[in-house]
Amino acid sequence: MNSAGSFLGGAKDRLLPASIPFRFFLSASLFHVLAWTVLFFAADEVARFRGGPGLTLAAIHLATLGVLAMTAIGASYQLLPVVTRRPLARDWPARLSFWLILPGVALMTYGMAESALTSMKTGAVLLGFGLAVFAVLTADNLRRAGSFPVVSAHGWLALVSLVAFVALGVLLIWDLESGFLNNHLSLAVVHMVLASFGFMGFLVLGLSLVLIPMFVLSRSLPDKPGWAQLSLTAMALAGHSCGILLGNMPLVWIALAAGLGAAGCYLWLMRKSLNSSMRKRLGLPFILIRASWGFLFLCLLLGGAVAGGADIPNAPVLTGFILLVGWLLTFLLGVLQRIMPFLASMHAAGKSGLPPLLSELTAEGPLKVHAICHFAALAACVGGLLLNLTLLLQIGAILGLIGAIAFAVFAVNVVLKLKRPK
């Protein structure tokens, strides 16, 4: 007789072995702790950050690649086969990508913190190969997609953005040594926007079309607004990149308007899903997810303020912080706390019977601590940036760190419960 795991773990069931998504999610939890720790030590230089190696750059990449990308890649491996109705061609490349990305992020961020170019370059190469494996595996799955063309199209554009931001990232690291680029700062801005709004943005916007209705229990969403959000996001990214690189401000303004339009379509879809929800209580994850949608608009408005030269203290750094921590980190941590117990329950399910209850697999206490600390950290760091107060930024980083530790306790608890013999 099949064990529960192997019964549901077959390729035709499109459920990967639990170890694959969970290794990404656990690593994301660890990098989450490290990101806030490094931010604490970088607090006195954060407000002045305009690129270049140092603790701030390391903290940013621990958050973006360590937490955001790790979470997105783990979730994509698990969810895309469900959306496309095609299993991943093989499991081992997913494991290989993890073993390239994990040391790649660690080494590259260490190099950034210590201004050690060799570590930075070696880490970037490992990371580049790991992301390439992810891209090939995902492209193969999308190529064979049998349903949901609008979600698949988001996946394709996320991969295009991935290739572009990785290529730019490698170029920027090599430029630190030889200084062959005469527009390093502009390219760094484009790199950040392609990574956050492009790679992460397309994945978040695309997977939300399936994930959010699944979480709230509402019917599938209409395609047309999904295509509109995709087209507007693509226009915004292309316009912003060209505008920044060519120094053409009207293009940047058009891109910002398109970005706001895309966010409007997205929010309309999410609202439609919430309005027809069959679930009475959406719980803590949706406090984070809803808040993240507000931060998405806020960061776009702040982007406009930066482009317009508004007199807001440390506006570029503030915009980046709201984008990465306010929108993306808040959204993904909300998703992660919903999806981890869900996946654990699915993996524990057998041929017949009752899988463990979600409530048995989660840990409400640590998640409450995390949510309180996360929002308090956001408020303190924003205050610290606006008032140029290092102490406030340090307090924010400590609150974020406490929240991250609480989140890691929750994540480890889910895995321990999954591993416990039944």
Added chain:
Amino acid sequence: MSDGAPGSHWLAEDGLHVDTRGLGPPDPMIAVLWHIGQPGQRGPVTVYLDRNPIYLLPELAERGWHYEYAVRETDYVRLILKATE
């Protein structure tokens, strides 16, 4: 097609049958949860799907419903659902 749920359904001697084949995610899950949530429904409910409903199983557990695979093939799954005592 019912007013409240996607897919089709009919009553037979062995209980309610719900056909979700051809629906995209998460509509099969919505259809099943809508039908088992109707007042007085305790099963058996026979569900026809064109994929293994891996995301449905935790939701069934939350609602105290037991499942059993009657058919499980690559593109065709039939589940029998019953409310637990």
